[in-house]
Amino acid sequence: MMIMLHSVSRNLICTISASFLPRTCAVQQEVLPELPYDYNALEPVISAEIMLLHHQKHHQAYVTGFNKALEQLTTASDPRAIVALQSAINFNGGGHINHSIFWNNLAPPKEGGGEPPEGNLASAIESQFGSLDNLIAKLSASGAGVQGSGWVWLGLIKDSKLLKVETTANQDPLAAKGLVPLLGIDVWEHAYYLQYKNVRPDYLKNIWKVVNWSDVAKRYDSA
């Protein structure tokens, strides 16, 4: 019955079977979100070459990989196959989520990049870290210390509305650690190598010039 209907429409199958088959039938395709600025807008902090590759190649690959894994998931009925797909879903889905946040966490100086936060977030940073500089130093040190590929985050413990500096490995989303992502800095080598080579600390020293704190504050306020 399933095989007969397969050629009709995946969505139709999902609609019919959703009520008695315990698995997701979402077949929406994710798309690569546009960069909110030109590829060269973050220069000289992050080169246009890096932004182009990072967005059009790396992030696009996560989007493509995620869609492909989800498609395979909708046609998998064997538990082993379903479980086997989780690695690709986590990696590519996480990569898509993380980079979507990242592009909005950054902005060229003329659009607020680098300007210190205001409002509730500013107060929270002051009271919990002492100063913005203290927070930045902590984020930079944590980011420099990531072994291998990953991200350094300013996250939010939702219950207590407390801020926390945390890292994730590879493309694990911050949600996997039970935190709300406010600001993420990509410390995979592809994020900086063409420009900063092995000197990740230099990348981390400079990136604050293009961090879009008003986007971070927005996420804090709406969490």
Next chain:
Amino acid sequence: MAATLLMKKMRSGAETARTMLGFHLWRRGLKTAMRQQEVLPDLPYDYNALEPVISAEIMRLHHQKHHQAYVTGFNKAMEQLNSTSDPQTIVALQSAINFNGGGHVNHAIFWQNLAPPKEGGGEPPEGNLASAIESEFGSLDKLIAKMSTTGAGVQGSGWVWLGLIKDMKRLTVETTANQDPLASKGLIPLLGIDVWEHAYYLQYKNVRPDYLKNVWKVVNWRDVAKRYDSA
């Protein structure tokens, strides 16, 4: 403290002097701090020797910056280990020891696993290893395809290996994350391909599969075979 300073001064000194100092310190009952410092091994070829497969720029950064940093980090972590007896501190140091020590071990193997074509790089293996590859994978091409696919599939930073299950003398393709040494999976490393982005990005950008397609032109199968035979 004086002993440490003295040790640092003598680091570049003769082996004999170091041994004598060590004996002297041992006699005085000081905790062992005369573990030899690891040093960055020389590359067996020029930085440009693996071109056009791996650029001189990559080789220079990879060796002088990345590998050197693992050596420095390992020595530093070991020095800290030797100066503490607090269990929490000892445990806390293991991450740095594993990461930097693993990085040092892995890269020391890697440089030997590669060779310029005029020194055998790319030439198929012979002898016992060749037979083993034939019987266990079907052909060298099949092994290469498997390693390339596996290497391309590593999520994040890591290595793809041809390893040996010592008991059964069986070959296996395996991956490790970050700088975990292959020994942590109970295997003997024969051939490792670094798939961290720093290993290829300046030249191949995001296209890791192209790096993996080309690296075989400079793989030193003779070195791999030597490791197989002496395992």
